[in-house]
Amino acid sequence: MSKRTEEYLSGVPMKRYDLLREILIVLAVIAVIVIVLASVLGSPDYPTVRAEDVANLQPIAYLQTSATILAGNSSIQHYGPPYTADRDNAQHLFRQAPANWFGVSIPLDPAQDFILKPLARVSILDENVTGALKTYQAASTDQQQAWLSAYLAALDNATAVDGQVQIPSGDYGPVSTMMDSMLALGRAGLLEGALDSNVRQPFESDFTQSLLFFQDNVVASAAEKLDLTSDQWGILHETGNYPGAWWLFPFAFLYHVPPMNNSSNADIQAIFIISMVFLFLLFLPVVPIFNRLPRWLGVYKLIWRDWYSRKKPPGGGEA
Amino acid sequence: MNLTEKARQMLARNLPLEDALPTEMPTYVNSVAYLFGAATLAALAMLIVTGGILTLFGPGWHHVSDVGRFVDALHFWSAQAFFASLAAHMATKFFQAAWRHNRWKTWVLGLLTFGVAVFAGLTGYLSQTNFDSQWASVQAKDAMNSVGLGRFFNTMNLGQVLTLHVAVLPAIIVLLVGLHLFFVRRDGPVLPIGERDEQAH
Numbered sequence: 001m002s003k004r005t006e007e008y009l010s011g012v013p014m015k016r017y018d019l020l021r022e023i024l025i026v027l028a029v030i031a032v033i034v035i036v037l038a039s040v041l042g043s044p045d046y047p048t049v050r051a052e053d054v055a056n057l058q059p060i061a062y063l064q065t066s067a068t069i070l071a072g073n074s075s076i077q078h079y080g081p082p083y084t085a086d087r088d089n090a091q092h093l094f095r096q097a098p099a100n101w102f103g104v105s106i107p108l109d110p111a112q113d114f115i116l117k118p119l120a121r122v123s124i125l126d127e128n129v130t131g132a133l134k135t136y137q138a139a140s141t142d143q144q145q146a147w148l149s150a151y152l153a154a155l156d157n158a159t160a161v162d163g164q165v166q167i168p169s170g171d172y173g174p175v176s177t178m179m180d181s182m183l184a185l186g187r188a189g190l191l192e193g194a195l196d197s198n199v200r201q202p203f204e205s206d207f208t209q210s211l212l213f214f215q216d217n218v219v220a221s222a223a224e225k226l227d228l229t230s231d232q233w234g235i236l237h238e239t240g241n242y243p244g245a246w247w248l249f250p251f252a253f254l255y256h257v258p259p260m261n262n263s264s265n266a267d268i269q270a271i272f273i274i275s276m277v278f279l280f281l282l283f284l285p286v287v288p289i290f291n292r293l294p295r296w297l298g299v300y301k302l303i304w305r306d307w308y309s310r311k312k313p314p315g316g317g318e319a
Numbered sequence: 320m321n322l323t324e325k326a327r328q329m330l331a332r333n334l335p336l337e338d339a340l341p342t343e344m345p346t347y348v349n350s351v352a353y354l355f356g357a358a359t360l361a362a363l364a365m366l367i368v369t370g371g372i373l374t375l376f377g378p379g380w381h382h383v384s385d386v387g388r389f390v391d392a393l394h395f396w397s398a399q400a401f402f403a404s405l406a407a408h409m410a411t412k413f414f415q416a417a418w419r420h421n422r423w424k425t426w427v428l429g430l431l432t433f434g435v436a437v438f439a440g441l442t443g444y445l446s447q448t449n450f451d452s453q454w455a456s457v458q459a460k461d462a463m464n465s466v467g468l469g470r471f472f473n474t475m476n477l478g479q480v481l482t483l484h485v486a487v488l489p490a491i492i493v494l495l496v497g498l499h500l501f502f503v504r505r506d507g508p509v510l511p512i513g514e515r516d517e518q519a520h
Contacts, residue, residue, distance in 0.1 A: 017344035038392035098467030205478025267465035285418035
């Protein structure tokens with residue numbers, strides 16, 4: 001025993017103890033619990049939402065997503081750093097917007113990157129797309145928006161029969177051809193590849209674009225059906241009612257109270273508060289009054305009840 | 320200066336074998352509350368072993384193999400056991416005011432371990448390559464971006480997420496836990512509240 005330990009424990013009765021035996025027993029108990037739970041309950045593995053599935057099962061939603069992105073109305077189009085240069089949309093707190101400090105590190109132009117670039121690749125295989133792209137890009141911005149507005153309005157009245165989308169006729173310019181091609185790309189199972197491919201092909205491990213493509217409506221809608229949204233306390237459980245990151249309950253709770261429950265800066269506000277709580281806990285040993293909280297709560301008497309039962313109780317819990 | 324000699328002297332002074340692997344313990348160490356730390360360690364060991372197997376076979380293995388799926392389930396429940404044990408350990412140490420008698424370093428290291436473990440848990444969710452990952456990655460990006468972390472950590476970059484989850488964060492956790500255990504064993508279990516309170520802080 002070191003001199004330090006000897007001095008600290010002087011006068012304290014000791015008992016025989018086997019550290020390794022205790023650790024091995026605890027390990028065995030934990031292992032049995034984990035093995036039983038894994039055998040009986042398994043683990044969550046709900047399949048991803050793939051472009052191919054959306055194109056086949058929800059073709060109108062697929063087309064709405066594509067046309068909305070091309071019209072510049074996706075949530076990423078003016079998101080701000082790290083994707084775009086729009087500084088006004090970054091979340092801020094105390095007049096500071098940390099996202100703006102570091103600028104654009106993952107440059108994205110959804111209309112270009114999510115729609116026009118994949119279509120440019122398809123155009124090699126389909127001359128109709130080549131012509132449609134030329135017509136679209138030669139048109140004025142107002143004309144492009146007019147075609148897209150008409151097309152998106154028509155999609156509200158579109159029907160899908162056996163996977164075939166019937167859209168009321170109208171003046172959509174080249175947009176119809178372009179969107180049909182996007183749908184075909186999805187049905188072929190090639191959309192994600194077209195979005196995520198980079199200069200390092202065939203190596204790819206960054207799925208930013210394909211994950212962002214459907215985030216606004218399709219994936220959000222699926223998450224809602226699976227009770228995973230923030231309003232449904234989704235952070236605390238996984239699909240299939242498996243437990244999730246329940247240890248983040250205090251963090252998730254913040255999103256349900258003012259001002260976070262109705263704020264465009266909810267994330268930075270919640271992170272700030274939880275960071276302050278963490279720092280408070282970190283420095284708790286030296287925070288006056290609060291570092292005496294355990295004495296007043298008295299739970300320690302339960303933990304050390306054997307010790308106190310053999311000795312005079314510490315002066316009414318205020319030892 | 321002989322560094323090896325200095326290190327040996329430091330260890331002999333701070334953590335002799337009698338303290339590192341004790342065969343006797345103060346009698347006040349007599350509660351189930353003292354087992355939660357060991358349970359956290361046991362769950363961490365389970366996480367490392369099951370995570371190591373999953374790493375060997377790659378991030379898609381558990382989608383296509385029954386064995387892989389079972390190992391994934393073991394890893395999932397080990398994570399649940401880890402956080403449950405850790406929460407119980409932290410709560411009991413709070414109720415014991417275990418930072419007394421100059422043990423604040425042990426408290427701080429434990430909390431830092433929890434903080435890093437939260438990020439390890441997040442990257443674990445993002446590494447599952449299932450719908451939970453798909454949804455969590457686009458949700459978590461907003462939180463990361465809001466505080467500027469999106470510049471350094473892209474929740475949708477599986478390569479980065481996976482590297483953090485299987486290498487960087489576990490290494491930091493093991494380091495923090497190692498330091499935590501060093502101080503736990505060096506200082507020994509804190510005396511019950513009421514004992515030598517004049518030296519409590």
